[in-house]
Amino acid sequence: MATPVVTKTAWKLQEIVAHASNVSSLVLGKGSGRLLATGGDDCRVNLWSINKPNCIMSLTGHTSPVESVRLNTPEELIVAGSQSGSIRVWDLEAAKILRTLMGHKANICSLDFHPYGEFVASGSQDTNIKLWDIRRKGCVFRYRGHSQAVRCLRFSPDGKWLASAADDHTVKLWDLTAGKMMSEFPGHTGPVNVVEFHPNEYLLASGSSDRTIRFWDLEKFQVVSCIEGEPGPVRSVLFNPDGCCLYSGCQDSLRVYGWEPERCFDVVLVNWGKVADLAICNDQLIGVAFSQSNVSSYVVDLTRVTRTGTVTRDPVQDHRPLAQPPPNPSAPLRRIYERPSTTCSKPQRVKQNSESERRSPSSEDDRDERESRAEIQNAEDYNEIFQPKNSISRTPPRRSEPFPAPPEDDAATAKEAAKPSSAMDVQFPVPNLEVLPRPPVVASTPAPKAEPAIIPATRNEPIGLKASDFLPAVKIPQQAELVDEDAMSQIRKGHDTMCVVLTSRHKNLDTVRAVWTTGDIKTSVDSAVAINDLSVVVDLLNIVNQKASLWKLDLCTTVLPQIEKLLQSKYESYVQTGCTSLKLILQRFLPLITDMLAAPPSVGVDISREERLHKCRLCYKQLKSISGLVKSKSGLSGRHGSTFRELHLLMASLD
Structure with missing residues (x-):
């Protein structure tokens, strides 16, 4: 039995x-x-x-x-x-x-x-x-x-x-x-x-x-x-x-x-x-x-x-x-x-x-709404839950069967239930299908299916525009250039001001890139600062931050005043870049700066040491100016608050 x-x-x-x-x-x-x-x-x-x-x-x-x-x-x-x-x-x-x-x-x-x-x-x-x-x-x-x-x-x-x-x-x-x-x-x-x-x-x-x-x-x-x-x-x-x-x-x-x-x-x-x-x-x-x-x-x-x-x-x-x-x-x-x-x-x-x-x-509210998006990641589940309009009420998932319990004596089943799923990384959304009254269904597992009527888009289409405004019904290689031009003209509609800003930013970046190709990092940063456009400074720092060996003491003297501006910016990405750059400077150069300032004066003339001492004094003055700002923001909650608290601890030796 x-x-x-x-x-x-x-x-x-x-x-x-x-x-x-x-x-x-x-x-x-x-x-x-x-x-x-x-x-x-x-x-x-x-x-x-x-x-x-x-x-x-x-x-x-x-x-x-x-x-x-x-x-x-x-x-x-x-x-x-x-x-x-x-x-x-x-x-x-x-x-x-x-x-x-x-x-x-x-x-x-x-x-x-x-x-x-x-x-x-x-x-x-x-x-x-x-x-x-x-x-x-x-x-x-x-x-x-x-x-x-x-x-x-x-x-x-x-x-x-x-x-x-x-x-x-x-x-x-x-x-x-x-x-x-x-x-x-x-x-x-x-x-x-x-x-x-x-x-x-x-x-x-x-x-x-x-x-x-x-x-x-x-x-x-x-x-x-x-x-x-x-x-x-x-x-x-x-x-x-x-x-x-x-x-x-x-x-x-x-x-x-x-x-x-x-x-x-x-x-x-x-x-x-x-x-x-x-x-x-x-x-x-x-x-x-x-x-x-x-x-x-x-x-x-x-x-x-x-x-x-x-x-x-x-x-x-x-x-x-x-x-x-x-x-x-x-x-x-x-x-x-x-x-x-x-x-x-x-x-x-x-x-x-x-x-x-x-x-x-x-x-400003209207602009925020235009910049907000609802990106469908899984068309099959979305259609099942939200799209049926001909029924009195949405059927799934409301009337789904109860979740089955794994048997207590089946260790393998219980272990499988507790295993993390291979959920997608939502930072890089997979292509989703266009939202239509009856959109094509994407199967979660490979199966012989007919090709969708349209090419899947990587992001949800802008409100008021159809996917056909951006993509052809059939891929024709010789028409690719024409399609790109049509798409760009549609994208530019109603965004003249933004296009002017982006064009100006692109021109400024070309100027900095021309200097960058000479291999002189300090001059490249100086040219970005001279343009007086923080967005260009942020773009350049995001590159320099990826390779710590590019940082030198004279580069710090140029960047630190810009970091102070970034930390006070209303844009989250600017603040994040500023924090990353400041952390790199503190970790690489703060011990050198404090040691140089604490060392006794040298006997005789040492021009290289005098130059290095001058740069250290300048950096120290700039860091002291930034430390008050970092301290005031260390009480914030959330991700940035913890970042500022870490920077505040790193800057403790300044006092």
Whole structure:
């Protein structure tokens, strides 16, 4: 008689390389539980289908690391906020940028879509909360009250309230129509990282770094209960869809809680480390975590988890006393949200003392939208998820079968499930097909297929132009030159100013190149500096930085004043080049400079030594000037902050 196969309660589903650099944020689509959006230090937002190895779509436009992402409930819109304070909204079905929203003065820490109206709420490190009308690109309200960064925002299920959690240890509840705070919930003793509304009742849950979860009654505006003793900071919580329990993503475990009275129903061991987000699909809980450039997904079979009752199964020996549940758990203890049958009306404007603000779209916003792109990386998955228009609702991935669990006694299967996938390097996107109502499908594995009707393009086509404007239907070698000319004329349309800038830059680079061919690096750099165009200096330094042997002491005296300008530039690439050059100079020449300046004066005449001493003094003076700038920027967060902190340490010997 065959032994029945025992399946797991929780297992690792997949690990992918999500970005070319570190992952900085991620979120699961709550509608399907199978759509994943990731934001990275490479300034991209990538879209994935859970348990599939290839990126569906890559969204570009941000110029600084993406700090926060959020999908709306139908999973047709995505919003992403960056380290610089800018917000971008993309339409996933149309594969294009929808809106650029500017106004915050610091990192975007939290975002949420209104459940009915076309509004987005944003919370920032500048302590402000803003409500945006994405139809008009305007800020409808600005809510002030928090004293530190706003880490989480959630709209109530009926769309009337907004809950906010912040590093100032408080949770606040805002009335959207009145534009003011309804109540403040104190009690946490650490930064509050997450808030979630109960799906039906007037109940709010908040999780904090103080290792507690608090439940708040939204009728009486008081605490209902408090779960204490979490194994670490609480960063992700999720109510069961029917509201029977709350899931908490803890360090390497999932905990299931009730709140009246507070009790732990179950603890499931999951080796997911610090889980970043949770979602539910087909009676399975999906958890995602990230480390550096990798993202891992995990599954918990909720049919094997205790979610109600008095019995607590705790494999880590939780010895807290078991409390009895309410007499009639099916009867709600509080009011139930009344959800409108149609979309909610636009929030009303309030008087001037409501601290609201309004702004109109600018030409800068329009330019940002033109520079933003939605690049389809996997046409087959994209068409399957976003393109069907003739059905009442998108079928996949919403109605997909549950993720199968690997058998516990099959080590090979479990090992395969944990093995990282060979996901593509999104920094170099593969060619994608033109977005059409019924585009050709690209197979993921080699198979005899008919050739596509058009030649695949390397990037998504510009909005308003067809691929046929750029590429011929059939490759004809003798017409290649004519096609290039046609393509260039199309590209130049509407970009006269940019063409003038690029032509001037090309002319300047030709001038520098002519000097470079003589082999005199110092004179080449001098000519680039004399042109007074930082973009040319950046291009030249990017070449010199690749070969450290090209650097000499006299070259440093010319480059250091330019580095100071680059470090103060608003362009991220200029700052990065300046940091790289400064690091090379410090590593190669700072010991020489300090030794020369500390050495006793020489006896007699030594012209070469005098020249070298003069250059060292000049470099020292320039480095001292730069050190104050480096110190002021070392407090920044993110990638550049760590770079400036490293430079600050290297420059410590100057003092």
